[in-house]
Amino acid sequence: MSVFLRVKYLFAKSIFVFLSLVVASNSMATIDIYEFDDAKLSARFQQLTYTLRCPKCQNQNLADSNSTLSLDLKQIIYEKLKAGETDQQVLDFMKQRYGEFILFKPEMSRSNAFLWAGPVVFLVLFVVFFLRWYSNNREIEDE
């Protein structure tokens, strides 16, 4: 089975690659392990595997993990993307089976409001209080 891959980098380079590959290589059996024809799907796959956590590893995402469970889950993501599912559907699938733990990006839910809003609120309040302190206590001698 010979599969030919077109790398979408720059148009000129793509054409050059096409020609050079046809001419130079002896066999074209190299394939992506998770092979997509559409670069957008490939990008989504990468994104999803970075944002999902390996359930049994010590703090690794699916992309970087070689455990069998991670490989199985990546295969499932691959099949789902090819079948046309959305990112949210993939995330929901994982969450239903392994819980919120598997999401490296915490959901924007009410229970996580504190997490997402907290630091930003802190920053804003800090700056606001600081500016108020400054304008109230400002004592600069005239030069």
Place this chain on the structure above:
Amino acid sequence: MHAEFGNYLLVFAFVISIALSIFPLVGTFTNRLSLVYTAKPLAVIFFVTLLASFVCLAYAFFIDDFTIAYVAQHSNSLLPDRYKISAVWGAHEGSFLLWVLIFSGWTLAVALTGKNLPRLSHARILSVLGMIGCGFISFLLFTSNPFDRTLPFYPIDGADLNPLLQDFGLIIHPPLLYMGYVGFAISFAFAITALIEGEWNATWARWTRPWTIAAWSCLTLGIMLGSWWAYYELGWGGWWMWDPSENASFMPWLSGTALMHSLAVTDKRNSFKGWTLGLSLATFCLSLLGTFLIRSGVLTSVHAFANDPTRGRFILFFLAFVIGSALILFLFRSGKVKTKANFSVLSKDMFLLLNNVLFISATFIVLFGTLYPLFADAMGKKISVGAPYFNSIFPIPMVAIFVLLGVGPLLNWKKHSFSKLKNGLIKIAIVSVLLSLVSVWLLGSFYLWVFVGLALALWVGLNSIYNLAIITRLKRGILAKLGSLNRATIGMTLAHLGVVILLAGVVLTSYYSVERDLRMGVGESQEIAGYDFKMIHVERFNKENYQATQVTFDIYQEGGLLLTLKPEKRTYFAGKQTMTEADIDASLFRDLYIALGEPLDSTGKIWSVRIYVKSFIRWVWIGPLLMGIGGFISLLDKRYRKKRKKIVSDDEVQQPVELQVAN
């Protein structure tokens, strides 16, 4: 005998640390100079005994003494000598001995160079350090003694050092990192003493500054080395994963950066005292918090030490004691040091104060994201907070910091007129934006964050050079100009340029790197980002303590052979662990990185391979390297080596030699 000696030396060091904590301090309050004078010799003995103990442990590794449990668990007779030595700090007990040793080294340095401090204050500082050291040593002695024996039985050979650690990175990363972590204990001790004495002024700050800068520089380099090591060792090309253990080192770094800049203000303007005091305390507390998180077993991380609960509880109590005392002292004794808002909006003071606010917020973001899963777990909810969270929120204060960083160094203290500055700034802003657009166009695809990141990097970089130009405007000729700069200014500029390179590297590598997961066989070829990767052959061979399967790749560019990479898969004899050893071709503008996955067929000629073309990734480490070097250069500034008048009081504040200011 060495195991017994090592252990007795630890006990002796423990006793010395108790003496150091008590005698000088008591002497300062009862006016007994004889007790006060014990501080220096005690500090010397403290260091020497710990050094000797450390040497005993290193010796045990060197001669393969497997009757010592720690050696048996982390070494092996086949382990190459250089790794036997670095294995001393390859796991919890030994690395903590190294930690305490480095701490005693810093304490010794403070003891030996305290000539110009008031005698009593110097003694108190050493006592505070003694108390901290006592806490560290008791943790070591009572819960994590590296000299525990396996007797009466002992293994014929050891379990081997984790293959991931059999690497140059282990030799340098922990020592530098620890030097940074514990170095901040010095400014902590200074702050505690100042709070006890009820006095904190510019001369205090002047004294603390070099210690803080030294610790900060070490920590910067330590973190940089950790990132670089993870990149080539772990096999998936990541250089920062917002892993809790990475965050544990990043928090004191962020806080330490704020501290370092705040100290500059207290030094020069006798202002921001409350901030500086607070940051001095907070930074070391964050170091301790980091230690706690990593060694207590509370975190899940590849990097966390597996530990039993007793150790966790011990560190927790020590941490609670230190932070609690610092908190109480600060709350009840710092009231006298109110900061005055005696500067206008456009002034170095204002910008540095905003710098404090922003860096503290950044620290809080990392703290929050790291602790939230732990707290949620305590409430029964299992949640993960990873890179996507931090990458969304962390840039917010960072963008503000970079905007300010462009202007800050140009400003005068107290007040600066905008009209003088306006034209220069506008020109530089326009140039930054344009150059950034041009760069992005040259690179190919437009990404907003790359544009913003490069524009900010140029903004800061060009302004730094502009600043130098203004400072040296009265000199003619580039050599004269450069020669007229004092080391503090050179250091600062270098460090700021380093941050800028780091920023550029981060955005460029994040968006322009290419990664492919491939199924490849011998004789096959794949084009990625303009390079042709061809798998040539597979071979097997044995080394000192592992068997390797090595796959050779030839890499072509535009038809011609560029270089060869040979990634390996290694199986270590002792522990039977298999790991992948990537091969990398590094260069300033891109790395070529190949890591082997698994053989996909029985002949071993078809493999799953991961190939990266990482753009500009070296910048991610060159940046912090320059930052660290800049820090060390500024330490060499004349003023820190000038004979100082003794510190007396606020009124006799000595004229600080400062960063040259543009007028």
Place this chain on the structure above:
Amino acid sequence: MKNLTSRLKPLLSLSIFVLFVVVFYFLIGQDKTELPSQLIDRPVPKFSVRDLLNKDLIHTQEDFKGKITLLNVWASWCPSCYTEHPFWQEYAKNPDIQIVGLNYRDKENDAFRFLHEQGNSYLWNLFDENGRLGIEFGVYGAPETFIIDYDGMVRYRHVGIVSPEVYKDIFLPLIEKIKKGF
């Protein structure tokens, strides 16, 4: 007013500090790697998987109805499963429960060999060669054991070996509870 806020600030900071210490103390010693099952008090996921020993027999989620089931996830490559396996012989003597195996990501021959050498205490075994059924159950390692009630609802998941202590202290009380209709 100023006195109140100035006294409030230290109090607030100190109480937050104490809170942190308490939470950390509580967290020490807990197993950080254990995940709670998402299936508790939910029906067994729908599936259709063949029997390990009988190629033509297909099992579905309906096979879990009508009896209390202990579903044990095992594999021949899992070292702890060898330790655990003899216990199932004892537990199988309990008339209130049926013990069913989920052979997870194993090769048929390896699984046969395991049962032949270690004994077969399972009523029947699901053959999940590609691990997909395990993923439906949220399995992330072996051994794991699920307790499923009369209506096919998952009531509990245990991660790791079901030692006699675990069986006595956790499983039996829950089985009693289910028998009583709770």
